[in-house]
Amino acid sequence: MTSLLTRNALLPLTASLTLAPALAFAVPAGGYGDLVEQVGPAVVFIEVTSTRPAADNLPRNLPEELRKRFEQQNPQDKQAHGLGSGFIISNEGQIVTNSHVVENAQLVEITLADGRKFDAEVIGSDPATDIALLSIKADVDLPFVSFGDSDQMRAGDEVVAVGNPFGLSSTVTSGIISAMARDIHAGPYDEFIQTDAAINRGNSGGPLFNNAGEVIGVNTAIISPGGGSVGIGFAVPSDLVRDVVADLSDDGTVTRGWLGVSIRPMSDEVAQVLGYTQSKGAVIDGVSKDSPADKGGLQRGDIVLRFDQTEISDLRDLTRAVASKAPEDTATVTVLRRGKELALDITIGTLAPQEA
Template sequence: MHRIGSYRRWAPPIAFLAILAVLALGPRIGFTDSPGHLWTERNPSLPAPTVTAPNWVEIVKAVKPAVVNVTTKLTGEQDQPQMPEEFREFFKRFGPQQQEHRPAVGRGSGFIMNGNGYILTNNHVVDEANEVQVKLADGREFTAKVVGRDPKTDIALLKIDAAGLPVIPLGDSSALQVGEPVMAIGNPFGLEETVTTGIVSATGRVIGGGPYDDFIQTDASINPGNSGGPLVNAKGEAIGLNSAIFTRSGGSVGIGFAVPINMAKFVVPQLADHGSVTRGWLGVTIQPLTADLAKTFGVSRYDGALVSSVFDGSPAARIGVKSGDIIVEFDGQKISRTTDLSRLVAATPVGKGVTMRVIREGKPLVLTPTIARLTDKEETAAAGGGAGGKHTKLGLAVEPLTPDIARQLGVSIEHGLVVREVQDGSPAAEAGIRPGDVISEVDRQPVSSVEDLRRAVEKRSDGRPTLLLVHRQGSALFLTIKS
């Protein structure tokens, strides 16, 4: 995934959009069954729905004066974090995992959100820059101050010494609907004030950038140089900050991503006041609830965040949250995915008590944690590889965990089994178990020897998958293995 500075997209003809709208509305707008009921046709006695295309010409006139060109002078080298090859960081954020000299000059986009000179852009556009220049649509140029940056959401706030500037109003990204028309404006490849249009292809996309991923996906064409430019709706409101593209070639393939503007509304006030962002901390490691895990934990739905471990001394530990709890609601908000919980906790003020609904062993429970402040220490995970025995039925070789091995692997537990080998094609391999994993529980029972593992697995006679609690690189997760 490339963090981008620009997007690109194909805009389908309006007639085609009208057809799509008709099909989407289905029976609500008067379809009748065909002979044989093999398809449906519109009832000719009912009027067809009206599809109105946005007046992009007027919208461009209104918002383009507030879009700026951001040029940075960069120095030094940067280690590139590891990401899937196709999800490469634009401007070196998600590039190859090696040191590269940053270019002497970087280019991106931004837009004016406040008439007194506050400009919104991407963090990766100005990251490590020792000088930032902003060029306005009227040709004026300013040296900008980086007021604050938030790498976790890829948002940065700039300030120039000017007043009475044109602005783009902020919309409500939570109200976006898939299929809604949008427009991207920026400076792809240095081509200033380039405008492209498209639709919202999806919302809530998780692309591997971090625990707060919640991207808007669009097919509006975005390319290098568009980073930091606005994604605008048909009302002329900024509803996203163009940030990344999915590409294998370096150019747009019609899959672009924008940071939702509501996320910027949370981040920007803190950047303006403090230059950084304070986030709440609950103190749990969570994972998605898969179909197999849901069956194992006795729940019929897959909504919620499954707690795989609880940090000692954390807010969660203090109110009795346990490994295996399923968090289904936080502060009145339903939890559908793990990222929902991460974002909600992060946005909760430090010291606030919240109501949290969980499912424990199939039964509902209400807990009330008081949120603490997230620090760098809590965000940093440890890293970690091991006479033992084999469990041929599962296809893995294990050995008892010792204090020395625990230190090497960065795990804080005292008892368990270290996985030394996983046989290709075995149930263990299919479950995602890796060498270096530490198994501490089987079906919620602690294990510390190969015999413990054997007995626990052989007890399972109902054909259901076996539940393992696995510790990996300082984190814990549940896995199900079919034995």
């Protein structure tokens, strides 16, 4: 049976941060009732009206001539409706969800657990990490939750997901963390938390809580043969989400560092020649002209071992390390070139949004 990797947020038409004090719940033998009573009011139901080109509904293998004829006969974009989840992170009304939940949104409506409804503004969105920041205005303080430290979570730790699967609001599921730092090839910054807590379409953007009631992940994707939960779900870790949200809240965009290289993994053969017990490092496969890497002296064939204090074991290590660096900062890049280690000081550039 072929598995299908899907984003789990949108149902088809037919279907500076303020942190709250950490909750100190130990899970009782009776279940998660006390914890859910505390965090549930901060989880919201998101309804999105968006526009999409009518041709998006056509089969991908449709001949180009028929596609053009359809576009001529149907020039207007079509409205689409979708559902998702989110959670409030400040009493002023900042809400975190997935980028794909609000993609191309014309209207975003938020429904709180108590039934109150608000129109939301999309402050900013980062498709590279699939995180978006919304805002609503209310005349009272709103319930909110805080971020926990996802780096402290381990495989086997208990977690609770709250969201709106298939439009069923305020649904609670529980499970454990199945794996950490999972790469599912969804983007350049993959480091997902894998969980067996049931996550389905409509859960996207909802929080994954630890036993202290802190958000340690944002539910984003599932692997499923039939579109429903089979116990393999993925959440963006809170340590990454916190940084992205802080950047979005500043000016609605995410600024990332840029080096200007193409990279490939270290081969096992080269690793053996170098005396490594396992392949590690990132091999520079190309250097863009006039890029920070070019100006800093990186060359094709260099093997990147360290970026500042970060050891580079695989390609993701370098990608994340560069992206987290502020533009115009200087980084010391340690490379292996023709058997000798070199330390190069490189001034980091700015990654253009389309390159993310």
